[in-house]
Amino acid sequence: DTAVSQTPKYLVTQMGNDKSIKCEQNLGHDTMYWYKQDSKKFLKIMFSYNNKELIINETVPNRFSPKSPDKAHLNLHINSLELGDSAVYFCASRNNQRETQYFGPGTRLLVL
């Protein structure tokens, strides 16, 4: 069974469009994260939610809006996509009693 899943796996879209990426974890974890890995392979945190509440919001354009409908889901909506948004977006989750984060397979976003 997949622990942390993301949909879609690949996303190719035009500049200016609005798109969403979904993440679900079936581990019963309390905290979920969104990371961005750019073309230079740097992995940077974007957002973190704990029990549906936002606890980390790094310097990310407000075109990016996370939404956590429940503890098992953390979705990422991106408005007015730009070329620089092209990257791999990873979702992760963690049990608050433990340190290890579990990552999803990533969503490869290409903005044309």
Added chain:
Amino acid sequence: KQEVTQIPAALSVPEGENLVLNCSFTDSAIYNLQWFRQDPGKGLTSLLLIQSSQREQTSGRLNASLDKSSGRSTLYIAASQPGDSATYLCAVRRVFYGNNRLAFGKGNQVVVIP
């Protein structure tokens, strides 16, 4: 601001050789350090986690050491196998109450040649 550097960026070794991957970080006030493995087209898998009070952790052929005062960690992989080919990422958790913010390096891209 915590900066994490990994050297070398890429390396190739023949099967059977030992691998030595280096990670350095600028702020020694860390809570813990983790090594992850990333396979092409896949997510990250946690390999080892070292708490700031620990000097090393071992799992099978993997051994990670931590020298917090000098801001360094080393991942040793003994008797490398082609299946060890992947990118290895080092990440440090900064000491910051209330969150689990990780700062990642760019990774060591490893190819083990059969």
